Amino acid sequence: MPGSVGAAVRPTAVPAGGPYATTTAVHTTARTEQGTASRAEPGDGHSGRTPRPDLLVTGGDVVTMNARREVLAGGTVAIAGDRVLAVGATSALRQRWPGTPELDARGCVVTPGMINAHQHQTGDPLARAWIPDDLAPGASIDAWAVPLHAAHTAADDTLSALLTCVENLRNGVTTLVEAGTVAHPHPVAHAMHTAGIRGTIGTWGWDVPGAPFAASAPEVLDRLREIVETYPAGGQIEGWVTLVGHGLASDALLTGAAELARSTGAPMTMHLSPSQSDPEHYLKTTGRRPVDHLAHLGVLGPHLLLAHAVWLADSEVEALLGSGTAVAYCPWAYLRLGQGVTRAGRHSELFERGGRLALGTDSGNAGDSSDILRTAALAAGLAKDMRVDPTVALGAAAALELATIRGAEAIGMADRIGSLEPGKYADLVVHATSGPQWAPRGDIAHQLVWSSDGRSVRDVLVGGRAVVRDHHCTTVDETALHTEAAGASADLLTRSGVPARPSWPIVPAH
Incomplete structure (x- = not known):
């Protein structure tokens, strides 16, 4: 069960190995x-x-x-x-x-x-394939993601991160941007080191009263500063300023996070506008659309990587392009959740106009796969079909650029990776x-x-x-990892109380 992993992995120093570390060498x-x-x-x-x-x-x-x-x-x-x-x-x-x-x-x-610019490492991996694909809007978050994250222990986070990192590596991803929903960042960073992936780490950032892992804006910013200082730029794992985003951050937290990113040089990432709910919320509470409100606050800029940015008005497209703000595009997520990318998505336009764009695979409630080549194919196919034009710039070669050098540019690492x-x-x-x-x-x-x-x-x-x-x-014993994950999954589903039910009845064979 997960307790054994937690005992084996502590956030003290980054070791050469880990609970599943192997000693396999390169055959040359x-x-x-x-x-x-x-x-x-x-x-x-x-x-x-x-x-x-x-x-x-x-x-x-x-x-x-x-x-x-x-x-x-x-x-x-x-x-x-x-x-x-x-x-x-x-x-x-x-x-x-x-x-x-x-x-x-x-x-x-x-x-x-390859580069995965938006990947949740915790919460969903231990509930893989249990989250239904026919949930009402918002239910994948409210009824599944939040209870799963709230029930996660540090050991669960470690195990989830190992699963995520190994799967990404097996799919050719060498750099992973954590999406910003990690409650126990040091065990997760430890797991990333153990697996051997390059990546970024942050911690849960929202100031919603009563929500799991929530805190006041000053407390959240203190947590994020500690992460950025603990994992400086240039290491295998780099600390980023991470907010949950959507409509779940006060203006004080948004502006404070942007200032922290600018003052430390650490990039910032947050979720915004994968569906219509964020524009509706921002228009109701601020009188502005989401990206326009961030522009008004002075949050946009080259330091910022927005996850999703599907539902954009013309003014928001111009704000993103004018500020140099980057976008992580996760097409599988929008299709699985029915969020309307085929109706509203403007990612191919951002690409054609020189915007900073990368690909991401998101999470187990929104895609179920970290295969970035499948994501590249989907991005290219959607661009052609949505415009009813097979000559659009975002074809196969361009999609491969998004998975490599253009993705590196979007996350601010093109001087080090991507080619x-x-x-x-x-x-x-x-x-x-x-x-x-x-x-x-x-x-x-x-x-x-x-x-x-x-x-x-x-x-x-x-x-x-x-x-x-x-x-x-070569760095992780996958058989041992999968055995551990099976037990931890059953335990987490029980503790979280999520309604995990099979699509079809499972009956004994006779």
Whole structure:
């Protein structure tokens, strides 16, 4: 049961392992082969000399996502420490650094690690597939999410986060933005470190009287400041200023959070306008639409990532574009919850006009999957269908950009992640192409987005460390994790009192 996890994981210091940590190593081979010149690589920053790589990821078709969006056929990525050292011809890099261990990617597609810009790690994962898909508007939150979060212990948060991180890694996500509904942030950050994912962490931020985990605006801001100071920028896990958002924050909390983000340099994220309820609430209480009210308060800006922003008026679109505010687009959530994205969504317009846009998968009550490639396909398909125009800019290649370099730009990390270029973190994914969805091989962007999904993810490296090898997580014992989760799920459903019932009767077999 979950108590055993809580006992094993305490928010003291971040260890090398965790309750499910494994010691699986990367299987590499040494190769020495002559070749030609390679692309430039950075020095070590001290002596001026180029460091020797620790690993060559060799022979794959490398989707660089550089400014020219080049794909290097049969290319190699050289990794030194946690950074990309060079990207170029396999023969040239082998010649320059003979005997370097290799990860064989021949016949595969190598992409930058993908970015999930809005992912709830707690509350829903232990109730997976129990939340009905025919609930009345708001019921998925009021009748399910709030009771589940209120019943969550620190051990539940740890277990939920491990499940979420492992699933994201298995789907090729190397950077995860926590959505801001974490009651026990230190155990969650610990779980993220254990799994080996890069990401952000915040804590529950609302000042709604009587609500679970609520506090006054000054108290919420103190909590958030502690998170930002504990997890500074540049680490594997970074602290963000997180509010629940919607209509669940006072003006004092909204403006205080924005000031905290600006003064510390930590980004800020919150939910807004996935459905019509937020515009209705803001118009009633402030006389303005949600984004317009944030603009009036001075909350908008490059520091802010809004989750959803589906129901927007023209004035709100202009405010987002003019302020540089980013948006995390989670199409599966809106479809599962029937929130009206096909009627109101303007994300493809934001993209076409140079807005900052990323993809997210949201939560177990709103999508049930962290497969960012499926999300990319849905984003591209919806853009075409909603406009009744297959020529819109948000096609397969653009959707893959949202999952990588454009997503990195939206979350303020494009200088570190999102493309395979010298000096950036060595976050990459090796996609196996042996499945039927890859036969015959064609345009890589089309096959990744329209044909493939997370099942093709073979290997994942985060900061040069192999966290997935041969379709299995190397950092966490998945069998033990799933066994623990089964017991914790039953316990949480009972404690929370949510009405978990199967769609069809489950009867003994005779």
